[in-house]
Amino acid sequence: MKGGLVMRDLHFKxxxxxxxxxxxxxxxxxxxxxxxxxxxxxxxxxxGTLVSVSTWGATEAExxxxxxxxxxxxxxxxxxxxxxxxxSLVYKxxxxxxxxxxxxxxxxxxxxxxxxxIRNLSGGAFDPGLGYLVDLWGxxxxxxxxxxxxxxxKIAAWLEERNKHHDFGxxxxxxxxxxxxxxxxxxxxxxxxxGIAKGYAMDLAMESLKLSGIPNALIVAGGDMIIAGSKxxxxxxxGIQHPRDHNKVMAFAEITGxxxxxxxxxxxxxxxxxxxxxxxxxDPKTGKPSRSGLISVSIQTxxxxxxxxxxxxxxxxxxxxxxxxxxxxxGVEGMLVHENGERWKSPGFKGQWLEGS
Amino acid sequence: xxxxxxxxxxxxxVTDRWLALIxxxxxxxxxxxxxGNSGEEIVVIHDAQAQEKLWPLNRNLLLSVEGKLGPxxxxxxxxxxxxxxxxxPRLVGTMTGWINRTGQxxxxxxxxxxxQIKGRGAGTMTPSHEAYDGIIR
Numbered sequence: 302m303k304g305g306l307v308m309r310d311l312h313f314k315x316x317x318x319x320x321x322x323x324x325x326x327x328x329x330x331x332x333x334x335x336x337x338x339x340x341x342x343x344x345x346x347x348x349g350t351l352v353s354v355s356t357w358g359a360t361e362a363e364x365x366x367x368x369x370x371x372x373x374x375x376x377x378x379x380x381x382x383x384x385x386x387x388x389s390l391v392y393k394x395x396x397x398x399x400x401x402x403x404x405x406x407x408x409x410x411x412x413x414x415x416x417x418x419i420r421n422l423s424g425g426a427f428d429p430g431l432g433y434l435v436d437l438w439g440x441x442x443x444x445x446x447x448x449x450x451x452x453x454x455k456i457a458a459w460l461e462e463r464n465k466h467h468d469f470g471x472x473x474x475x476x477x478x479x480x481x482x483x484x485x486x487x488x489x490x491x492x493x494x495x496g497i498a499k500g501y502a503m504d505l506a507m508e509s510l511k512l513s514g515i516p517n518a519l520i521v522a523g524g525d526m527i528i529a530g531s532k533x534x535x536x537x538x539x540g541i542q543h544p545r546d547h548n549k550v551m552a553f554a555e556i557t558g559x560x561x562x563x564x565x566x567x568x569x570x571x572x573x574x575x576x577x578x579x580x581x582x583x584d585p586k587t588g589k590p591s592r593s594g595l596i597s598v599s600i601q602t603x604x605x606x607x608x609x610x611x612x613x614x615x616x617x618x619x620x621x622x623x624x625x626x627x628x629x630x631x632g633v634e635g636m637l638v639h640e641n642g643e644r645w646k647s648p649g650f651k652g653q654w655l656e657g658s
Numbered sequence: 659x660x661x662x663x664x665x666x667x668x669x670x671x672v673t674d675r676w677l678a679l680i681x682x683x684x685x686x687x688x689x690x691x692x693x694g695n696s697g698e699e700i701v702v703i704h705d706a707q708a709q710e711k712l713w714p715l716n717r718n719l720l721l722s723v724e725g726k727l728g729p730x731x732x733x734x735x736x737x738x739x740x741x742x743x744x745x746x747p748r749l750v751g752t753m754t755g756w757i758n759r760t761g762q763x764x765x766x767x768x769x770x771x772x773x774q775i776k777g778r779g780a781g782t783m784t785p786s787h788e789a790y791d792g793i794i795r
Contacts, residue, residue, distance in 0.1 A: 319678070320674075320677060320678060320681055323678070323681035323682060323684070323685055324681055324684075326685050340791075342761050343774075344763045344765075344772060344774050345704060345772060346704060346765065346767065346770055346771075346772045349767065350767060351763065351765055351767065351772065353763075353792060355791055355792065519791050519792050521792035521793070521794060523794075523795055524794060524795055525794075526792060526794045532791070537791045537792070538789065538790045538791050539790060539791065539792050539793070539794060540789070540790040540792070540793040540794070541793075541794050542793055542794065542795045547795075550790065550793060553790065562794060563794075564794045564795065566795075569795060599794070
């Protein structure tokens, strides 16, 4: 009996590797099946740019739910922060008579306060009140279609109005119900939150994803990006566009964990006139496109709102003062490119230059 | 039945035969699923009114969608898709040319039209298709 069992077991042995092989093949094919991939990516148009949301490890239903939350939060911010939408709060403020008192929600207070904080830190290089200038240069609608430099007198009139006041022309007034109201200082302080509200929307969008149960995600909106977690333990791979060749990546970063990054450059929105690149990053001191010599600035920090505003500020400040500002601030890292070829990145910047870029 | 195979089958238990059958079915099912998916890529078209249109990538199409600056043509041909802008200032979307891989996007931002190729279901992307998860511009 015992001997018979031994014989059967010996005969049975050839089936074991066959079963293992079949099982392995089955699992391998299932793993390769795209419906089991854990990376989901969705791209839509929002805030005048392409917004891509990538999630890792979520089911299709969780991803869809999270992505819908993201775009709904972004749309909410756009609905009050856009200076082009007539129903938005910023539009209403900008089109009110000088000195009008308007009660504003906490979100707008947060964005404008952060903008003013970066303005103070950068000695005025970042300014949330350049709305009039932005329209004058034709960048208000996203892309300046026809290159046309504004009349010098109009820029001079704006600068003259600005120079009349030492303080920023927006006053905050506490309302009786504990809220805040804004008292607007006229055309020289027309709000343009384009350089900061997108960052704020990105922070809210990532918060929404996390609240909907997605801890690993990447959101990219033009020059702004926010990251959380990883791709199953692997870092998110981020490329930074070359400022003079939109098909090339000049640097890349592998990032795990929570981080925001923002890039400002003279290459996304511009037109050529008088032999010069007339781009959308305006210097509040001249009323004209910044001529600091920098052509690309990337900032990494904890929140997208700060990264967004700081990248603009450093761009306007230039290489020397920009480096000084980055080094002065805790938790802020930067990567700068000058038109003369000079490059610099702070020691803590997560990323490296690509050879030949 | 061939004598060799008959002898071989006799030396395994009935339960082992069932196990082998289940494994074989698993492999066949996975094969069908994998091969079947290769034809299920869809083109997702977002027009200026934020309306979403879906179209299989394997069916040719020439469609005019509403853009903020005028009509924009979307052409699906030979398992690839492209966007033909009409009045866009820089024609960035048109210059992008054909796209044909899951996850790829072509867009005319001033027109408010975005086209993306998605895989089966909610839009999976094969990581090996792109070197980067995101490019900051």
